[in-house]
Amino acid sequence: MAVRRAASGYARALALGLVPLALFACARRQAVTDGFRGGGDTGELTRLHERYRVAAIGTREFTHQELWDALGPLVDAAGGPERGEAGRSAEGRPVYRVRYGAGPTRVLLWSQMHGNESTATMALADLFRFLAEAPDDARARRLAxxxxxxxVPMLNPDGAERFQRRNAMGIDVNRDARALATPEGRILRALHQRFRPHFGFNLHDQDVRARVGASDRLAAVALLAPPFGPSRQDNAVRTRAKRVAAVVRMAAEPLVAGHIARYDDTFNPRAFGDLMQSWGTSTVLIESGGWRNDPEKQYLRRVNFVALLTALDAIATGAYAGADPARYAELPENGRPVNDLLVRGSTVVVPGLEPYRADVTVNFADPLARRGGRIVEVGDLAEAAARDTIDATGLFLHPGPEALAQDARGRPALMVDRPASFVLRRGRDAASEVVWRMEADRKTPLPVH
Ligand SMILES: [Zn+2]
Structure with missing residues (x-):
């Protein structure tokens, strides 16, 4: 905050759009000298998001129909953002694109090419609602x-219908940039060829368990300015992307401080982000990851809204050119994933064995809904990190039948990779008071801790 307050009056005037265009080149030099100091007032952008959030989309799982029922009327009204059909998915669903503005700098954004990665789609819906309903806002005017x-707010509607990564053909659209076997991949390629964007935003969700570097902090956001070739060198196109990534980082930082990572930059010749960079579009990958107590990703939706609006505005004003690429490059990489749940300090009660002291880690098939749990490890897990930790010191962990495997002689044992079904009780007696119950295939609320 102090840094932003320290920004010169001139930079504030620039941010407010008060600098006449004749001074624009001069302003750009000023920005380069001063460096990009931040995206503006996070509180103000947060309030903007509260006001324009599309309430009809309230959870991370929604269909193509639900999205366009909510967003369609906003982008079909006269003036403001305009909807068009970019093509049809493998199952024939219209893939819509939304166009806004008539300025010289072209920006392409696409989200949900993986059907179960919807955070940025929600943010784009909110952004277009803002642009549709607040055309006189200084930011909206600048962008226009x-x-x-x-x-393209939902590139893979067939995948979204099933809430799965791949399209209806079973192909990962983001590994189809070279082969172009999918209609969705061809739609994105054709849009790129027709539109020739200067900037691109490739919007995804990553493993919610990824952490920042070697820390225990979850990566709420991971950024990448993809390489344009195997050498991972920089050129003007990629350096511009790194500056935009630095802007995104600085915009997101006040909301998720310390929780921003850099995505692995190994070149992938089948991925769209990498190929867009090689096709001359300065492209930034934004991955929404995990955040505490945000199972529907509504907080990260807000972070996306703030970051995208800030980045678009910085591209519109040219202020992004003053952002230091080091602010992106210095981010720690995505680290080793943490477990979903750690039960620490429990005493395990298995029939036929003396009760024994052991920690237990659990991962879920659906980590956000805490459904489909499996036991990952049992024993001394003092160094383990998890998205959630339950202190079970003084409590007794009684495994359910599904969690126990029989050994060769028919004796039960608590085994890794079995369904995580167990009860925490006050005592070793199977009839003692229940403190908390975990059922593998039921959505399990955490105990208050
Ligand atoms: Zn993805």
Whole structure:
């Protein structure tokens, strides 16, 4: 905050759009000298998001129909953002694009090419609601005058219908940039060829268990300015992308401080982000990850809204050119994933064995809903990190029948990779008071701790 307050009056005027265009080149030099100091007032952008959030989309799982029922009326009204059909998915669903602005700098955004990665789609819906309903806002005016934005808020509607990563053909659309076997991949490629964007935003969700570097902090956001080739060198296109990534980091930082990582930058010749970079579009990958107590990713939706609006505005004003690429490059990489749940300090009660002191880790098939739990490890897990930890010191862990495997002689044992079904009780007696119950295939609320 102090840094932003320290910004010069000139930079504030620039941010407010008060600098006449004739001074624009001068302003750009100023920005380069001063460096990009932040995206503006996070509190103000947060309030903007509260106001324009599309309430009809309230959870991370929604269909193509539900999205466009909510967003369609906003982008079909006269003036403001405009909807068009970019093509049809493998199952024939219309893949819509939304265009906004008529400025010289072209920006392409696409989200949910993986059908179960919807955080940025929600944020794009909110962004277009803002642009549709607040055309006189200074930011909205700047974007309209200086940018032409094309966005595909749900590139893989068939995958979204099933809430799965792949499209209806079973193909990962983000590994189809070279082969172009999928209609969705061809839609994105054709849009790129027709539109020739200067900037691209490739919007995804990553493993909610990823952490920042070697820390125990969850990666709420991971950023990548993808390489344009195997050498991972920089050129002007990638350096511009790194500056935009630095802007995204600085915009997100006040909301998720210490929880931003850098995505692995190994070149992938089948991935769209990498190929867009090689096709001359300065592309940034934004991955929404995990955040505490955010099972529907509504907080990260807000972070996306704030970051995207800030980045678009910085591209519109040219202020992004003053952002230091080091602010991106210095981010720690995504680290080893943590477990979903750690039960620490329990005493395990298995029939036929003396009760024994052991920690237990659990991972879920659906980590956000805490459904489909499996036991990962049993024993001394003092160094283990988890998204959630239950202190079970003084409590007794009684495994359910599914959690126990029979050995060769028919004796039960608590085994890794079995369904995580157990009860924490006050005593070793199977009839003692229940403190908490975990059922593998039921959504399990955490105990208050
Ligand atoms: Zn993805």
């Amino acid at each position: 005058e200086r940018l032409t934005i094309e966005a």
